[in-house]
Amino acid sequence: MKTVVISPEIATYGAMLIGGVVRDAGHEVRLSTALAAGDAGAVLLSLYSTQHLMDPAVKAFVASVREEGKRCYVGGPVSAYPEYVLGELAPDAVVVGEGEETVTRLLEDGVSPDLPGIAYLDAGGRTVLTPPAPPAPVRHRSMPLIPPTIGQQSVRGANVYIETHRGCTGACTFCQVPRFFGREIRSRDLDEVRAEARAFKEMGVSRVSVSGGTGSLYGYDGTTINNDAVIALLEVLAEEFGPKNVSAPDIRVDALTDEVLEAIKKYTIGWLFFGFESGSDSVLRQMGKGVTVEQMHEAVAWSRQHGLKVAGCFIVGYPTETPEDYEATKAFVEEEMLDDVFISVAEPIPKTPLADLVLRTPHEENPVYVPHAGEYHSLHLTEAEARWFDLSMHADMYKPLLHVVTDEVFNVYLTEARKQGEDVRRVTGLIEKYDGA
Template sequence: MSRMKFTVISPEVYTYGAMLVAGILKDNGYEVTLKRRLSAEKKSTVMLSLYSTQHLLSDEIKEFISKHRKNGGTVYIGGPVSAYPEMVLGELKPDAVIAGEGENSVPYVAKLGISSGTPGLAYTGPDGNIIRTKAVAPASMKRPLPLIPDDISSQSIRGASAYIETHRGCTGACTFCQVPRYFGREIRSRDLPDILEEVKEFKKHGATRISVSGGTGSLYQYRNGKINEDAFIELLRGMAKIMGKNNVSSPDIRVDCINERIAQAIREYTIGWVFFGLESGSDKILKVMGKGVSVSQASDAVYRCRDFGLKVAGSFIVGHPLETAEDFEKTKDFITEHCLDDVFVSIAEPIPKTPLAELVLNTPKEKSPLYMPHKGEYMALKLTESEARSFDLQMHADMFKPNLHVVTDEIFNAYLFGVRKDGKEIRAATELLFKYYGK
């Protein structure tokens, strides 16, 4: 009897989640192909792993699904977008959505297909109503090895071939973030030998640099309200032994989850960069964002890392509905004072089912930075307020990076193009939320 065939696709990049699902299917005896392009054998079963609301707006993805289904194939959609199945079913029209953490439901989906007895599914019933089957429990952190493609070295996500999962969940409650809502606020950690076996496997397949995934690196093995420094240090040491310290990064850490020992381990066992989600230089905005930390804690963390010789990068979010011009100036001041080695700026995006999404949807458009025309310094560029702040902050950060960064015409135009694109995409995603809000 021929084995059932699956194609697992994550558009553009091999995401860790797609590799994991492909590994589980392979371990269950199925024939699996993993792709980052939208193509599949006719009549095959496709599992599409989508990680951005933008995917719900993609004509290319819509066309692929429609054509594949017309040709007799089946399409399931999973990944972070499955947190809002109504939107996925309404916009992309797949056969079904694998809702929530897929590891537990994928083997049932493969065996039983779309049926009321398959856990963790959402699909459109004959009368057009959305049917949701029994929810699956949070996944165990014991699982088979992911399916790692042989061309994994060809991808570079902020310098890493892959971001591996060491634990799941976040103790934080940032109002713009889906992680605690999707994975919960309890930390579930993997066993170190399993992680290291996986790192070896990545290396065997050609991965050049491996990074620890998620915004909370040092929460690995967090227990009883305490950071487990020893476990995190062992993790980095083990990874460095396999990959070499120049091929390991542990970038994202909460500013209240770093101390001397952790900073020292990052210097000793990784490329020596730390990445903080700083978001704003205004305590008021940090509070409404639910960051749970203050500007002075963020400042201390930056200086502490510098003392240990680490490079520090930070990300900022501009255009929060409650961010005033004064709050924005405080963010600029933070950057002026701390001269960060790298800065990433994004416009506040209402991720579905987050408190920020509620706030954006309840803010009249004429008062929302996402829609309001900018009337200040960059008025001639015809930007919205969010776009203007993002543009301004990127230019400002360049002036205060430790190494000289000259803003050439080319860079100026690239920033301008980038903020216009971001603004347009986030407004399109917000319109989608307006369409499905309350459904």
Template sequence: MKITIYSPDVYTYGAMLIGGILKHEKHDVKLVKKIDKTLFLKSDVIIFSLYSTLHILNENIKRTITFIKKSRKNRTKIYIAGCVSAYPEIILNELNVDGVIVGEGEITTPRIVKGDKEGLAYREGDEIVINLSKEKPELDHPIPLIPKDIGQQSVRGANVYIETHRGCLGNCTFCQVPKFFGKNIRSRDVEDVVEEVKAFKRAGAKRIAISGGTGSLYAFKKSVNRNKFFELLENVSKIVGKNNLSVPDMRVDYVDEDILTAIKNYTIGWVFYGIESGSDKILRDMKKGTNREKNLDAIKLAKDCEVKVAGSFIVAYPTETEMDYLLTKDFIVDAELDDVFVSIAEPIPTTELCDLVLSMPKEENLLYKIHEGAYKKLGLSEAEARCFDLLIHAEMWKSMPRPLTPQLYNLYLNEAKMQGKDIRDIIELLFKYKDLLLK
């Protein structure tokens, strides 16, 4: 069977993984990150592997699906997969596809392309049938389908993020991971990860990141399994070299001196903490399970271990007051981070944040409130103004501040505006399906 997997702009690990499984089953599989209508028209099956709600709204994707369906009728089946599959009803209402491969697709996708319906959501007349899979994959899959140009890809500086484990113990209200992958941590064998890293290296990948939500939860059973985590880092580092390995994503409550020392010894020596806010009240609202003090302690510990620290922050959470926001600015001054990322709170369908956004009047959402403060002339919403302001503020309080040039100013302004527009578009879509999402 000729199968094409389309993963917009980036070869995601999930798309490569499913590609590898289908190839192992002797299908003729192509993986592309740009729309290729000629290839699509020759395919028996096209899987759109989508990882952002914005993809559902993307006009180019919509038009392409309509074009293929019109030209090929039922000779080409089109399925949607990826994290957007957590909300199949929205997809089946918005896109004219044959079905949505719901959740983790390793077991179900090879069966679905042959006509099976387990793990598939689809239309039957006016009804939408959601046929959830009964099994969860073990993560002992064949080597992914690695594209020839993988060495040219950059995702936060790495050619690829290799998955080492799945699931998260956290409850963060804005995050889809625990619901999508579950709260039990499933981990791959060190040997399997090592073989895969070698395969990526042979295919031209140089810089590898390993991930699974929180790096140090690798091999977690009832507690953190430090030795397995160290074994993993040591083995992967031997293959790619410490300057080409990163294990960026860490929770502040799952690091200690030993873990950070291993990060320093075996990787490029950076951690990336999800700090989110400087306000303890907002951290409680987000169910982050951390607080200002724990965050500052973990940053200090990393610095003491000579590990660089980046922090990501979320602004304009629905309950964030002006005072909460000022506490975040204050935190950034105290933390003196090496790098900072700022996002406006994005409600992903099925998360608690999504329910919260839908249960309040749209006009009260900071993305719809006009900013009346210092940036009034720029015509921003309050959420965009906070995002822009925090990006500039963080630049001044990083360990290595950069002068705020007109270029940097415009870069941050455009970033804040783009985030604001994108998330407003998502919110409009969510309100269209409010009853469905809140049921």
């Protein structure tokens, strides 16, 4: 059966991998980022954001595919909460978790209670969840199906994030990675990563990032950072694309060694991206980050000793974040003068501990809903939105290079602050609908 794998707007690595699995099973398959089935008889819709479940265009597309008598299966990160997917989009089935072992059988045999790793609605509208499929092997697997337009794609500067390993040893309350892929690290063979890098290069890719929870956990065996494996990985990617076109984002501050830092300096663009999240030890504890503010400071200093630039991600509006906690985050940003800063309003991904906390937090105590009464009260923001807005401007003031907050920048930040608040309230509404009391 002709099949199309669709990931809206971005050709994600996961969609490409599933496309490769389907191709290698002998099916005619193509990849698309547009919501259009064309002549395909089956659609595999790979959704990577909870927002997709509330997107009218996605809902209308799934409905139209089914009205045409075609099959529509949904997979990707949203499959971690299949009842939400079934309730909002009503596809034929959800491919739950890692889909490589399931998707071909689903295409060939259709929905069945005997097929592990799927969820569907029975004739009575009740959710049926079959037993979980085993974790997919990361070795000797299909090469991704790479679209010819991949070289024009840019996701935070990279054409593609190459998956080098699955899982994360962390247990951050807001994060889906350890819940989706597990806390044990499953690393790919370096030869397979190299072959895949070459295939991407042949298709026009020039800039890549390492994807997989925490970059320096490649080759981790449960005891110590595997310096040799991380160095070899970055060296291979640098050989293929050149160091100026490789980045190794998202590294935990407690997953560093001198050797890893030196390899990042030598084989990548020379930036570290730390998920700091907060400058308050209290919030870090509540987030389950497993690190302290002191460790964060040490990691920045250590990275700079190796001549690396440091970017940081922060989360504001965590349900229990107090004004004092937020001030501590501002102070951290101020003190460290980070080279770049990325900020998010705390989004409760369904089924995470953060989602449970949000459900337990009354709206009148949740910063995402509480009206901001301070400095920006005339802008009619919520407390979380005001913190996003304030921290964005604050971070610009304390970057090593001068960033002037013009009227245009002010308006861009204001719009983004409101959008983030609105998106998080929509997700909160969704988890209240499905998991609320």
